[in-house]
Amino acid sequence: MTRWYSERKSEHFYKEAKRDGYRSRSAFKLKQIQKKYRILKKGDIVIDLGAAPGGWSQVAKEIVGDEGVVLGIDLSPIKPIRGVTFLQGDMTKESSLQELIESMEEKKANAVISDMSPNISGNYDVDHARSIYLCEQAFITASTFLKLGGNFLCKVFEGKELPRFLKEVKNSFGLVKKFSPPASRKSSSEIYVIAKSFKKN
Ligand SMILES: C[S@@+](CC[C@H](N)C(=O)[O-])C[C@H]1O[C@@H](n2cnc3c(N)ncnc32)[C@H](O)[C@@H]1O
Incomplete structure (x- = not known):
């Protein structure tokens, strides 16, 4: 794909995201991942x-949906979304994991994304x-909260440490795949690791 075409495509997803009321172009990446891998379902705790x-x-x-729960966390504050709980925190800090543990009130999650x-x-x-490093933190979070059979999804920039990380994830999940959704910029080295069926608690 030419750079020009790739930029046009990413602009297209950005405009579409805005038109559909989504706050980010990334929303389409999750939709595309969901369409192919069905990592989330109605009633899930995410x-x-x-x-x-x-x-x-x-x-x-x-x-x-209404029976499900979404708990989001970021370094930056996030404008409220109806039915979603947001925390501000740094996932590389033990204190943020503790905050999540408190917010989850002993509940387990169906998916960590x-x-x-x-x-x-x-x-x-x-x-x-x-x-x-961020993926390792996400994997620790997934291992802390997932129910058996739960799913894990994380973005990673490809490179020499990825095979080691994938091996680690494969030890804990039934199925692990790499996927590059069409809404990712072709010029970017980001891919998504999809891990289904958590085996170990
Ligand atoms: C690509 S954006 C996420 C977009 C989001 N998925 C959406 O659809 O709106 C990446 C986010 O990772 C967050 N981030 C980076 N390092 C972090 C950390 N250590 N703890 C928590 N969030 C972090 C950044 O603040 C940034 O908001």
Whole structure:
């Protein structure tokens, strides 16, 4: 795909997101992942990491419906969404995991989804390592909260540490796949790790 076409495409998803009332272009990525892998379902309890400005939480809430629960967390504050609880916190800090534990009130989650991205430094190796670090935190969160059979999704920048991370995830889930949704910019190295059927608590 040419750069020009790729930029036009991403602008297209951005405009479509705004028109449909979603707060981010990422909302379409989650919709595309959901269409292919069915990681969320009605009534689910979902933890959304790196949730700002709230696009994934909007999509998750639509899927889980009134009986479901969506709990989002981000470094940045997030404008309220009806039926969604937001916390402000840093998932690399133990205190944020503790806050989530308190908010969950002993409940387990059906899905932990993470779209967390590091600030881009421009040095690819650094950005890749930071992205893997955020995925490790997301994986710890998933291992803490998921019910047996639960699902995990996380964004990662591809690179040399990814096979090690995938191996780690494969030990805990029945099915693990990499997926690049059409709404991701073709120029970007981001992919999504989809892990279904949590096996270990
Ligand atoms: C691509 S945006 C998420 C977009 C979101 N999924 C949506 O649809 O609106 C990535 C987010 O990750 C958050 N983030 C990065 N590092 C984080 C951390 N350590 N703890 C919590 N959130 C983090 C950033 O603040 C940013 O809002």
